[in-house]
Amino acid sequence: MDTLCPSCRALHWTQERSAGSATSPQFGMCCDKGKVHLPELPPPPELLCRLFNDNTQMAKDFRENIAQYNSALAFTSVAVKTDQHVNPHGHGQPVFRIHGELKHWSGTLLPEENTAPIPHATNGNLDAYTMRKLQDMLSAVNPYVDLYLNAAEILKEHPSSENYHLQLHLLPGQDRRRYNESRADEVAVLVPGDENVPVNKREIVLCFCAPNGEYPLQRIWDTHAAYAPLHYVLLFPYGEPGKLTLTRFVAYRIHTRPNINSLILCGGRLFHRYIVDMWAAADQQRLAYIFHNQKKLRAELYRGLADAVNSGDTDLHEVGQKVILPSLYVGGPRYMHQHFQDAMAIVRHYKKVDLFITRLLANCLQTKHHMTDQNWFHEFSS
Numbered sequence: 254m255d256t257l258c259p260s261c262r263a264l265h266w267t268q269e270r271s272a273g274s275a276t277s278p279q280f281g282m283c284c285d286k287g288k289v290h291l292p293e294l295p296p297p298p299e300l301l302c303r304l305f306n307d308n309t310q311m312a313k314d315f316r317e318n319i320a321q322y323n324s325a326l327a328f329t330s331v332a333v334k335t336d337q338h339v340n341p342h343g344h345g346q347p348v349f350r351i352h353g354e355l356k357h358w359s360g361t362l363l364p365e366e367n368t369a370p371i372p373h374a375t376n377g378n379l380d381a382y383t384m385r386k387l388q389d390m391l392s393a394v395n396p397y398v399d400l401y402l403n404a405a406e407i408l409k410e411h412p413s414s415e416n417y418h419l420q421l422h423l424l425p426g427q428d429r430r431r432y433n434e435s436r437a438d439e440v441a442v443l444v445p446g447d448e449n450v451p452v453n454k455r456e457i458v459l460c461f462c463a464p465n466g467e468y469p470l471q472r473i474w475d476t477h478a479a480y481a482p483l484h485y486v487l488l489f490p491y492g493e494p495g496k497l498t499l500t501r502f503v504a505y506r507i508h509t510r511p512n513i514n515s516l517i518l519c520g521g522r523l524f525h526r527y528i529v530d531m532w533a534a535a536d537q538q539r540l541a542y543i544f545h546n547q548k549k550l551r552a553e554l555y556r557g558l559a560d561a562v563n564s565g566d567t568d569l570h571e572v573g574q575k576v577i578l579p580s581l582y583v584g585g586p587r588y589m590h591q592h593f594q595d596a597m598a599i600v601r602h603y604k605k606v607d608l609f610i611t612r613l614l615a616n617c618l619q620t621k622h623h624m625t626d627q628n629w630f631h632e633f634s635s
Contacts, residue, residue, distance in 0.1 A: 254509065260287030263508035283508040289501050295491055297516045300390045304383075305519040315383055319487065319523045325376045326387060328397055328483040329357040329473055331530065349526050355533040357473040357484055359457060387487075396492045397483065404459045421457040421479075475499065475534035485527050488517050499538065503531045544576050 254264040256278060263283035270278035271286070279286050297305075304315045315322060324330070336350040376384075392398050400421070457473060473480055478494035486492075495502045506517055507528070517524060543550065578585035600606055 257511075258283050258508075260284050261289070261505065261508070262510050263505075264510065282504060284505055285501065289497060289505050291497075291502070291505050293513065294493060294506075294515065297514060298390050298394055298490055300386055301487065301490060301516060302514070305516065311380065311383060314380055316521055318379060319521055320526055321376060322379060322384070322387065323485060323487045323523050325379065325384065326391060326486050328401065328486070329359045331484065332356045332358050333533075347522060349522075349529050351529060351533060354537065355475075355530060357475075357480060359459075359471045359473055359483070391486060391490065394490055395486060397479075401459070408459070421459060475537055480534065481527070481531065484530075485523065487523060488520050488527060490516070499531060500535045503528075503535075539582065543578060543582065547577065550577070550579055 254266055256265045256267045256270075257263070258265060258280045259278070260280075261284040263280065265278075265280050265283070267275050267278060269280060269282065271281040272279040284290070303309075304312045306312070333355045334352040336352060339348040339350050404421075457471065457477070457479070473483065476499070479492075480499075481495055482489040482492045497505075506515070509515070509518060517527065520527065578587060580587040580591045582588055
């Protein structure tokens, strides 16, 4: 990749251009042809630079267990069903594949009674010295640390009010190009309230401890600007909030740019989890938009449902209230059917084809190194 985007200086292959010529290209994947402008990320803390780049045993152990270190230090937890069958017998690189809906949860500021804090209870294999240094680093540079500590102090002053809580409101428009240490009051404000105060998807409720022995969890919505930095603290040590749409923000950040040391791209396994997480969140946003905008998408005119209603032989109580996925939704039935029709149109135009590659063949290519040559040829032929 040696071709620079003229707008954001992201590195590309020349063939990736969406418009222009080889000498004057335009690219859409990184900044949408200059429509997206984000400030450069601050230089990473010295400790993270050493852990991501050095060849010491401490750095190697950190990179090997980076996802576990991050989970131990994160402000939120991930709730998702992971598929463990894609890594049989430890072959190949580890794969993070999920099923169903993905959520980030935020719990109380203190653990349940007689329960050890998570970093010490379930992470005995992590190096205590590395963990302590990472905690000290986040305390010095991450504004959410001070914010949560301030919230704990405020809530401690109201022990008699079980329903008393604080709502975290992010402050938009902060200039993150400054390299000085952030302060809590630069990213958010804490507003007192109780359980009767309505809370929207852009607010986070902080509770001091679990009332009545229960352990309440609050969902952090994927549209929240702090959705990623509250969990991926080792990729966003300064708590940089998301802006724009989720897909545009992530696409801009994951492109390589010269002379910029991006912690996100150095994250290894944690980077893979971040990509899967952000893609799942973006996909959930698309599905939510389709669900709430069926009339705008003219879903009632889709032929399948209209035929079922007009046939006269169908019990309308059995039809149900379907949500129609348009052909623009990648992976949906209409998307797949449209691509099948496109493939058949190519065959009709060019007549006999020499090779027709299907998903089965692609899977065979991916698993070739697990087969003998004879089994590979048999599956390829079939």
